[in-house]
Amino acid sequence: MGLDDRVRCCPDGLMTDRRHNVRVLDATIRDGGCCNAWQFSHDFVGRTFDALLASGVDIMEIGYLTSPGVYDTKSVGPWRFCDEDDLARVARPSRMKLAAMVDVGRIRPEDLRPAGDSLISVIRVATYGPDIAEAVDLLHAARELGYETFCNVMAVTECTPQEVDSFLAALHDSRVENVAVVDSFGALYPHQLRYLIRKYKNWLRPEQHVGVHLHNNQQQAFANTIAAIEEGVDFVDGTIFGMGRGAGNCPLELLLMYLDDPRHDVRPILAMLEEYDVLRDELRWGYQAPYAITGWLNRHPREAIARVQTHRGRAVEAFWEQLTKDAELPRNHRPQLHPES
């Protein structure tokens, strides 16, 4: 071996756990929109669409479909509704699919138009475990209308094992094609996420795809995404610069660099980061200790978000006391796995 053949010690050559052809779903406008009530300009969303298309991302989740009357259109932006007129101003038919999320209870199935009449071709139904029957009805309605379907069962870390079994059984029996493990609270460490991915795969039919939607409260979103890819998930979610409520999401730019897939080009995303950096200055997503605390406590981040709005990252010990004083936490108060007797 000549000196020029010498290679470095990092064990990628033999040990890579990256996989190519993992589907990448960008949720910047939909989930990042939780930071600014979906009030992105058409110009900004259009340039984000162009960047995502050029980067080789598979699916752009561009917002929510919401039935009229659920939100005051004065207080939320157009991407909470995704009217076709708005979509047509920013997107065009392309290799990249456009997805919209629907919340169980915030849309009537009859308000969905046929996929053939929409720029949207993917519907993601967001539900909580107990509402799974209603979610399946919505998923079936969407499939009948020609959409590819995803189901995001939120806040799985709040469910009992029996509740998880129950919604997975319902999804197994449904026609839904893709199911995400959703770490709504940023509560999961990689070994826990791996366990849930195996559980989802075990319960679902082999042709149903499992993926992840992860939050960064404990700085685990990207690491958990890597763990999920190692576990063989079929799709992963990211957002540009990690944009998202509170601590945010898995940063798309880190994910694309990691995947190192010839289908991808991270440069169009890097070229957008300047504008997202300006947005972050204004909207202030990203790591703060209150998010770490709610993540660790397996709680919704709403209290942490409110706290950071008023106190930034300050007086954190008082926040800790407030959240833990009534909790009667055992020493190891993290959610426990019940032996599945």
Place this chain on the structure above:
Amino acid sequence: MGLDDRVRCCPDGLMTDRRHNVRVLDATIRDGGCCNAWQFSHDFVGRTFDALLASGVDIMEIGYLTSPGVYDTKSVGPWRFCDEDDLARVARPSRMKLAAMVDVGRIRPEDLRPAGDSLISVIRVATYGPDIAEAVDLLHAARELGYETFCNVMAVTECTPQEVDSFLAALHDSRVENVAVVDSFGALYPHQLRYLIRKYKNWLRPEQHVGVHLHNNQQQAFANTIAAIEEGVDFVDGTIFGMGRGAGNCPLELLLMYLDDPRHDVRPILAMLEEYDVLRDELRWGYQAPYAITGWLNRHPREAIARVQTHRGRAVEAFWEQLTKDAELPRNHRPQLHPES
């Protein structure tokens, strides 16, 4: 099973990979000091000492020992030197050990005083692989003087496997007690770090302890720390609020919450976060895409740090082009493991 006995689905109860009695080393003043040239006030360092002591941290790395004349004392603060007079103003003998780092080439062994005459009881020698012989001389001098010794071989991701074997053989034959896997560039993903930990453990004597010192360029510092704990390391490094040059380090508060060790109490650290949040506003450590790029490219972050100073997180695509244009990177340009033939 009654309703009150119901537990949540997170698999901690059966699957925890936390370990108690991992030694925690706080490097806030030493490594965080790289952000501000160690110009912390005595009052601030004293309150950080008190918080770390109250939190149950095992070792506080309070700065560097440096021979006179190496630095202009006008341009760097007292924690680059750790004179005993300065130490006595902020610290006192306690359960928590005080550590100082020494750089090979920036200290003469004869400038070390006996451990019995110092508040410092731990010496960490920072070296590059090729300087291992000089590092071992310094480590032996420190042991002779009564110190506990650590060796940090920096930038291991730049070494060939043969170079790693070589410095590990030298450390095996030495009297050093603790060796850290050091991810200077924040280049490692968990599976790579796990490989290196196994390699270090395999080469070193059973009574030599292995730990980690990790950077957050790709948002992996805490996740890699968790992976290291799963691999059975004996000590881990953190800094308050992740303070450190560029993207920073593993945040101590996340680490203490994760470990959930009865020896620890995260609250004194949380009570300090307000002041560290103010410092972060000024010094701006934390995630920015240029750090992700140098991490991914397995390069020293100096160019990214300079870039963020002048451009914040902006014009990132140009930075990418600048770093990759001469590199003739193969598609998968990440460092490769040479088959150890």
